[in-house]
Amino acid sequence: MADKIYIFDTTLRDGEQSPGAALSILEKLEIARQLEKLNVDIIEAGFPVSSPAQFEAVKRIAGEINVVIAALARAKEIDIKAAWDSICNAEKPRIHTFSSTSDYHIMGKFGSDQYGRSIQEKRETVLKMSHDSVAYAKSFCDDVEFSAEDAGRTDIGYLADIIETAIDAGATTVNIPDTTGYTMPFEYAAKIAELRKRVKNIDKAIISVHCHNDLGLAVANSLAALDSGARQVECTINGIGERAGNASLEEIVMALKVRKDLFDYFTDINAKDIYNTSRMVSGFTGMIVQPNKAIVGANAFAHESGIHQDGMLKNRETYEIMIPEEVGVVKTTMVLGRHSGRHGLKARLEELGYTLDNKELDRIYDLFTKLSDKKKEVFDDDLRTLMGDQVFKEDNYYILEDMQVHLGTNAIPTAAIKLKIGDEVIQESATGDGPVSAVFNAFERILNMEFMIENYQVRSVTSGREALGEALLRIKADGQSYNGRGVSTDVVEASAKAFLVALNQMKKPQAVLV
Numbered sequence: 001m002a003d004k005i006y007i008f009d010t011t012l013r014d015g016e017q018s019p020g021a022a023l024s025i026l027e028k029l030e031i032a033r034q035l036e037k038l039n040v041d042i043i044e045a046g047f048p049v050s051s052p053a054q055f056e057a058v059k060r061i062a063g064e065i066n067v068v069i070a071a072l073a074r075a076k077e078i079d080i081k082a083a084w085d086s087i088c089n090a091e092k093p094r095i096h097t098f099s100s101t102s103d104y105h106i107m108g109k110f111g112s113d114q115y116g117r118s119i120q121e122k123r124e125t126v127l128k129m130s131h132d133s134v135a136y137a138k139s140f141c142d143d144v145e146f147s148a149e150d151a152g153r154t155d156i157g158y159l160a161d162i163i164e165t166a167i168d169a170g171a172t173t174v175n176i177p178d179t180t181g182y183t184m185p186f187e188y189a190a191k192i193a194e195l196r197k198r199v200k201n202i203d204k205a206i207i208s209v210h211c212h213n214d215l216g217l218a219v220a221n222s223l224a225a226l227d228s229g230a231r232q233v234e235c236t237i238n239g240i241g242e243r244a245g246n247a248s249l250e251e252i253v254m255a256l257k258v259r260k261d262l263f264d265y266f267t268d269i270n271a272k273d274i275y276n277t278s279r280m281v282s283g284f285t286g287m288i289v290q291p292n293k294a295i296v297g298a299n300a301f302a303h304e305s306g307i308h309q310d311g312m313l314k315n316r317e318t319y320e321i322m323i324p325e326e327v328g329v330v331k332t333t334m335v336l337g338r339h340s341g342r343h344g345l346k347a348r349l350e351e352l353g354y355t356l357d358n359k360e361l362d363r364i365y366d367l368f369t370k371l372s373d374k375k376k377e378v379f380d381d382d383l384r385t386l387m388g389d390q391v392f393k394e395d396n397y398y399i400l401e402d403m404q405v406h407l408g409t410n411a412i413p414t415a416a417i418k419l420k421i422g423d424e425v426i427q428e429s430a431t432g433d434g435p436v437s438a439v440f441n442a443f444e445r446i447l448n449m450e451f452m453i454e455n456y457q458v459r460s461v462t463s464g465r466e467a468l469g470e471a472l473l474r475i476k477a478d479g480q481s482y483n484g485r486g487v488s489t490d491v492v493e494a495s496a497k498a499f500l501v502a503l504n505q506m507k508k509p510q511a512v513l514v
């Protein structure tokens with residue numbers, strides 16, 4: 001009998017920690033619904049203690065989605081309590097708590113004397129904290145996962161002690177993360193094998209792996225660990241995550257599928273939902289998938305060279321080890337236009353994986369009709385980009401009522417902006433070196449604040465003359481940075497929308513991490 005590999009998706013926790021990838025609560029819920037369709041085993045929904053919005057998102061997901069919902073907590077009572085409060089209504093709740101175990105992390109995080117003087121004393125403190133936090137989590141919830149942060153660089157003897165202690169305290173899954181993406185596949189496989197030898201009670205828990213991609217080895221490391229007995233893989237859609245990202249879910253799943261001659265394992269993932277999930281996550285986070293990305297990149301199944309095309313025409317298998325349809329990439333000729341109507345739009349969006357209530361349908365229909373006035377044919381990618389615009393955003397504090405920009409070869413660019421703030425409407429105009437800077441200056445005047453533009457990018461996200469342009473922006477005010485993203489066929493308007501999204505971020509309660 002082949003062994004099942006549990007797929008633990010952390011797109012909404014580790015993935016959301018990618019720079020610039022802030023998701024609204026409704027976007028997270030929508031992604032969670034799609035992950036349920038994809039049939040992942042565990043969704044790590046967030047880090048509840050870190051902010052009220054994180055807490056709320058986890059709670060909403062736990063209340064609706066029927067797979068194991070994990071909430072992250074440091075080895076602190078306040079974190080574990082917040083994690084439990086956010087998932088206590090879930091059908092299948094899991095508390096995921098972690099301690100830092102490598103000497104690098106122990107010295108970095110527990111440097112002061114209160115945790116002990118020598119490294120040996122500090123290690124003892126961390127061991128006790130790990131035990132107590134797992135036991136505390138267990139007092140709420142049967143399903144407890146313990147992670148030894150930076151296990152990849154942790155001394156094997158100490159790592160074995162701490163894992164044994166966590167299992168004794170009640171951990172049912174023990175995660176051995178390569179937090180810094182430092183290890184090599186053979187080294188990581190040997191580490192897992194060694195732990196299985198040294199940890200006496202290891203059979204009482206599932207071994208999990210969580211690999212980062214700093215050296216491009218996250219997927220290779222995860223697969224190598226399976227042969228040593230790991231049975232849970234933590235991964236994200238499109239491999240997004242801290243720094244260089246996490247192991248990519250789609251690559252793990254398809255590697256196990258395509259090479260089932262080598263691996264005697266299976267996952268329960270519905271591979272046909274991979275492509276829709278990938279596009280949804282990319283649309284909501286604004287993180288584009290590189291064209292040459294395995295499985296889900298735009299070029300993953302494209303054959304450009306003449307020799308390859310010739311071979312492909314004669315026999316598909318010449319150069320193709322899997323077929324695009326397997327992961328849900330289907331060539332669609334379905335195009336929407338001005339006359340498609342609400343019903344046609346809703347039906348198409350459902351096929352792309354989105355669930356919409358009436359308010360959301362009103363919003364997307366409004367965006368869609370504006371777009372189809374300018375662009376005769378609206379493709380799937382246009383729709384996905386529009387979905388990432390304002391459809392699932394919370395109601396905003398600042399609302400752009402009107403914007404006019406004047407340009408001329410011999411005129412100074414001028415922008416006039418009307419902004420609704422609460423019940424008040426304020427209008428201002430300003431000049432600038434170009435139309436975008438005129439718009440930003442007008443915003444500054446209205447708010448009587450100065451912003452530093454830390455990052456500003458504009459790109460075309462769909463094709464054709466009336467392609468949708470996307471503006472990504474990071475502004476800084478009073479030492480805090482805020483991200484915004486806007487979409488329009490007009491790049492000046494896209495930039496203004498991005499500025500507005502960033503402004504509205506300012507009005508949200510910020511992280512309260514202690």
Ligand SMILES: [Zn+2]
Pocket residue numbers: 014179210212241242246
């Ligand atoms: Zn991570």
